Amino acid sequence: MNNIWEVWPSALTPAECDAIIDRAATYGDQSATVGFNESSRSDATYRSSTVRWFDPHREKDIVARLMQFVEASNRTNFGVDIVAPYELQFTQYHGDQHGKYDWHHDVWLESGRPFDRKLSVVVQLSSPEDYEGGAFEFYQVQQPGVTFAPRGSLLIFPSFLQHRVLPVTKGLRQSLVTWVEGPRWR
Numbered sequence: 001m002n003n004i005w006e007v008w009p010s011a012l013t014p015a016e017c018d019a020i021i022d023r024a025a026t027y028g029d030q031s032a033t034v035g036f037n038e039s040s041r042s043d044a045t046y047r048s049s050t051v052r053w054f055d056p057h058r059e060k061d062i063v064a065r066l067m068q069f070v071e072a073s074n075r076t077n078f079g080v081d082i083v084a085p086y087e088l089q090f091t092q093y094h095g096d097q098h099g100k101y102d103w104h105h106d107v108w109l110e111s112g113r114p115f116d117r118k119l120s121v122v123v124q125l126s127s128p129e130d131y132e133g134g135a136f137e138f139y140q141v142q143q144p145g146v147t148f149a150p151r152g153s154l155l156i157f158p159s160f161l162q163h164r165v166l167p168v169t170k171g172l173r174q175s176l177v178t179w180v181e182g183p184r185w186r
Contacts, residue, residue: 005157054088131171
């Protein structure tokens with residue numbers, strides 16, 4: 001692995017970000033949960049946000065656009081076996097609710113599924129002026145910082161890296177998250 005993570009500043013155009021936000025309105029929103037499947041639970045002290053689950057088969061253009069960056073990053077940085085995203089999650093962190101997501105990783109190693117999440121992708125859909133707080137951080141590795149702040153920026157990292165989103169104290173932070181899967185980790 002050459003880099004532990006990669007940022008593509010302003011990878012998506014403002015029009016592409018607007019289109020993703022507009023599409024989110026066609027999906028129902030729900031309070032975000034912690035955990036996987038039957039162990040999934042609400043815990044607002046740990047994670048406070050709303051999510052909308054996009055259908056990746058219906059949103060093939062979004063998947064194709066994200067995969068352009070994922071495939072390039074995987075070739076030069078990560079070199080893991082990947083196939084495609086299984087899920088797309090539109091997330092909103094509301095300042096009036098101090099939206100956040102505490103330390104976590106995106107892998108589910110106890111799963112009996114034949115695929116694992118290999119690479120996580122986060123797209124910054126909001127402008128830095130739209131909210132206060134809400135910084136994305138990694139645990140004990142270099143931070144993406146201001147390189148990931150511009151609207152349309154895209155962050156790719158191995159799904160096993162611990163990360164968090166600090167509380168949003170004002171405004172609204174919106175992002176699109178996906179996890180690119182591949183054969184089980186060996």
